[in-house]
Amino acid sequence: xxxxxxxxxxxxxxxxxxxxxxxxxxxxxxxxxxxxxxxxxxxxxxxxxxxxxxxxxxxxxxxxxxxxxxxxxxxxxxxxxxxxxxxxxxxxxxxxxxxxxxxxxxxxxxxxxxxxxxxxxxxxxxxxxxxxxxxxxxxxxxxxxxxxxxxxxxxxxxxxxxxxxxxxxxxxxxxxxxxxxxxxxxxxxxxxxxxxxxxxxxxxxxxxxxxxxxxxxxxxxxxxxxxxxxx
Numbered sequence: 001x002x003x004x005x006x007x008x009x010x011x012x013x014x015x016x017x018x019x020x021x022x023x024x025x026x027x028x029x030x031x032x033x034x035x036x037x038x039x040x041x042x043x044x045x046x047x048x049x050x051x052x053x054x055x056x057x058x059x060x061x062x063x064x065x066x067x068x069x070x071x072x073x074x075x076x077x078x079x080x081x082x083x084x085x086x087x088x089x090x091x092x093x094x095x096x097x098x099x100x101x102x103x104x105x106x107x108x109x110x111x112x113x114x115x116x117x118x119x120x121x122x123x124x125x126x127x128x129x130x131x132x133x134x135x136x137x138x139x140x141x142x143x144x145x146x147x148x149x150x151x152x153x154x155x156x157x158x159x160x161x162x163x164x165x166x167x168x169x170x171x172x173x174x175x176x177x178x179x180x181x182x183x184x185x186x187x188x189x190x191x192x193x194x195x196x197x198x199x200x201x202x203x204x205x206x207x208x209x210x211x212x213x214x215x216x217x218x219x220x221x222x223x224x225x226x227x228x229x230x231x
Contacts, residue, residue: 001229002097004157005222006148008166008174009102009109009123012188013086015210017168019104021057022076027064050103050140054126058133068128070107077111085213090117092214093222097155101147101174103139119155122147144174159183161229165218167210168194172203179203188218 011017018031029037034056041052041059057073066072090098097119100109106123109115125136139147152159162183164174175185175198186206187195198204208218 001161002157003095003222003225003229004097004099004151004155004162005093006099006101006151006162006164006174006178008144008171009100009104011167012165012171012210013082013100013114015081015083019053019108020080021073021105021108023057023066023072024060027060027066029060048140050124050138051135054124054133054135054138058128061128068130068133070128073105073126073128074108074111077108078113080112082114084211085216085219087113088214089212089219089222090114092219093226095226096222097157099151101139101144103141103144103170106139120151122150141170142173144171145177148174148177163225169197172198172201176201176203179205186218186221 007013010019018034024034037056037059038049038052041047041055042049045055047055061068061072094117098117099119100121102109102123104123106121106125109121109123122139124139127134127136148164151157152162159181160183162178163186164178164183165186165188166174167187167189179185184205185203186208187198187204188208188210189195195207206221208221209216212218
């Protein structure tokens with residue numbers, strides 16, 4: 001039976017909870033500064049978090065006279081930093097069906113070093129124009145459930161063989177959906193307040209450190225699941 005693993009991207013496969021687009025750093029935006037801009041956009045334009053993030057990226061491009069292209073947003077994607085052992089993990093577990101579901105820019109993930117190991121990527125899709133941008137699809141926390149449903153339906157996977165791996169409250173709906181349908185919800189990261197809240201909800205099946213190296217708790221768990229599936 002096929003083993004299916006669905007990952008959140010930022011904070012799960014990478015060390016950062018916010019996308020680290022090179023364009024932001026080039027324009028002098030650290031996490032605090034970009035969040036300040038996002039909050040301002042949310043208040044003044046009555047937007048949700050993820051839509052405001054897209055608006056912020058576009059605003060920064062305009063203010064810095066950067067050509068509004070996919071290439072500009074995706075610059076540096078192939079060099080993005082991943083958590084410990086991520087690349088070797090994907091190389092080792094090639095027999096697993098890997099998917100990414102992210103509220104970030106889908107095309108950006110497609111240009112990273114892990115893309116060749118992924119069966120499919122589901123994320124936010126944007127069309128950029130000189131005077132405006134268009135959200136073709138906005139992935140939100142709630143819509144991650146729709147992506148999981150689509151993966152199960154389109155590929156014919158049984159939920160009991162499906163695993164979702166995330167790192168925080170933004171994954172709550174995905175954790176809950178997978179857990180309640182007989183799959184496995186895995187939290188990775190620090191045992192902080194967010195982790196405590198998710199565990200209290202009873203929707204987390206396994207917890208591991210944010211370490212994908214051989215011999216790590218997560219890697220050992222995947223090995224055991226593959227062995228079970230082969231029986």
